[in-house]
Amino acid sequence: MKSxxxxxxxxxxxxxxxxxxxxVMILDAFLKREEHITAEQLYDIVKKRDxxxxxxxxxxxxxxxxxxxxxxxxxxxxxxxxxxxxxNHPHHDHLVCKGCGKxxxxxxxxxxxxxxxxxxxxxxxxxxxxxxxxGNCGDCRKKSRG
Amino acid sequence: MKSxxxxxxxxxxxxxxxxxxxxVMILDAFLKREEHITAEQLYDIVKKRDxxxxxxxxxxxxxxxxxxxxxxxxxxxxxxxxxxxxxNHPHHDHLVCKGCGKxxxxxxxxxxxxxxxxxxxxxxxxxxxxxxxxGNCGDCRKKSRG
DNA sequence: TTGTAATTGATAATGATTATCATTTGCAAT
DNA sequence: ATTGCAAATGATAATCATTATCAATTACAA
Numbered sequence: 001m002k003s004x005x006x007x008x009x010x011x012x013x014x015x016x017x018x019x020x021x022x023x024v025m026i027l028d029a030f031l032k033r034e035e036h037i038t039a040e041q042l043y044d045i046v047k048k049r050d051x052x053x054x055x056x057x058x059x060x061x062x063x064x065x066x067x068x069x070x071x072x073x074x075x076x077x078x079x080x081x082x083x084x085x086x087x088n089h090p091h092h093d094h095l096v097c098k099g100c101g102k103x104x105x106x107x108x109x110x111x112x113x114x115x116x117x118x119x120x121x122x123x124x125x126x127x128x129x130x131x132x133x134x135g136n137c138g139d140c141r142k143k144s145r146g
Numbered sequence: 147m148k149s150x151x152x153x154x155x156x157x158x159x160x161x162x163x164x165x166x167x168x169x170v171m172i173l174d175a176f177l178k179r180e181e182h183i184t185a186e187q188l189y190d191i192v193k194k195r196d197x198x199x200x201x202x203x204x205x206x207x208x209x210x211x212x213x214x215x216x217x218x219x220x221x222x223x224x225x226x227x228x229x230x231x232x233x234n235h236p237h238h239d240h241l242v243c244k245g246c247g248k249x250x251x252x253x254x255x256x257x258x259x260x261x262x263x264x265x266x267x268x269x270x271x272x273x274x275x276x277x278x279x280x281g282n283c284g285d286c287r288k289k290s291r292g
Numbered sequence: 293t294t295g296t297a298a299t300t301g302a303t304a305a306t307g308a309t310t311a312t313c314a315t316t317t318g319c320a321a322t
Numbered sequence: 323a324t325t326g327c328a329a330a331t332g333a334t335a336a337t338c339a340t341t342a343t344c345a346a347t348t349a350c351a352a
Contacts, residue, residue, distance in 0.1 A: 040339085052301075056340090059341075079309095079339070081340085098274075104270070106264050106268065108264050111261070118241070119241055119279050122241055123283065126279055126280075130277070130280075131275065133272055134275060135265050137270050138269035138270070164318065164330070166317085166330065168330080184308095185309080199332080201309095202311090203331060205309065205310075206310095206331090225308070225340095227308085
């Protein structure tokens, strides 16, 4: 089982890109984070270790991380892209609380299978999908009831 | 069965808003369109009938149309919001071709039911969902095979 | 070492959408 | 009609996340 670092390095080599301190630092910070993270949040973390780092570099490295297959972009529709681990992290969708923003990773293999069938019934080859379930979590329902 | 125009007018009255020529014209143009439409596309259409109309007004009226329950926003993730009819138009999700951008409205009641169950299993009350299936349509598969 | 290509950080640009604001409009009460 | 007031409009500036640009720096290869 290759480490994420190895995968990243291999990707750089394959693309004739260089392993720079900035790239390593940004990857490390991303890997340390368990939850999904925005480019800005990642920039804030990395800036503490190296204040000279540029915001554009964070965006650039995040793209590399995605291309290397280590992260996925998730879009909750609030105008900010989030990035989450996807290596050794099985596919899932998201359940988002409209009240507090809490998210839960969900996965239902029956839904996945049905999605594929729906696509095929229209002669589409399903490559990808996004599914976001928006609701109110138990805590928020309690609060709104007073 | 109320007409869309009636529903819009009732919404305006309820909110103490006025029925202006611009609002009526933009609503009409939106209703004539069968497929989803962007604010810019709608602006281009309306501008032909009244070149003095402002782009901001189109955005404002689109919001009213959504609030009145006549349109839904759909976000294919390309940075532009699209608006589609939702009055007398049963709920559906979207199948989008990554090659040519063609979209198909899809609906699977089993998936819908499973979504609700998944949410409930995490003590969420499902309010809404988005599901986008991305793939390659038959035409595009043919073309890419040469 | 020297040439070349990649990388960086700063900054400008982008592009969709929203906010601002002075002006215009429409209605309500005189 | 006339006045007053709130809503509406169009033009334009602002916003905000993300991308592009570009000069300066870095790292590898011959």
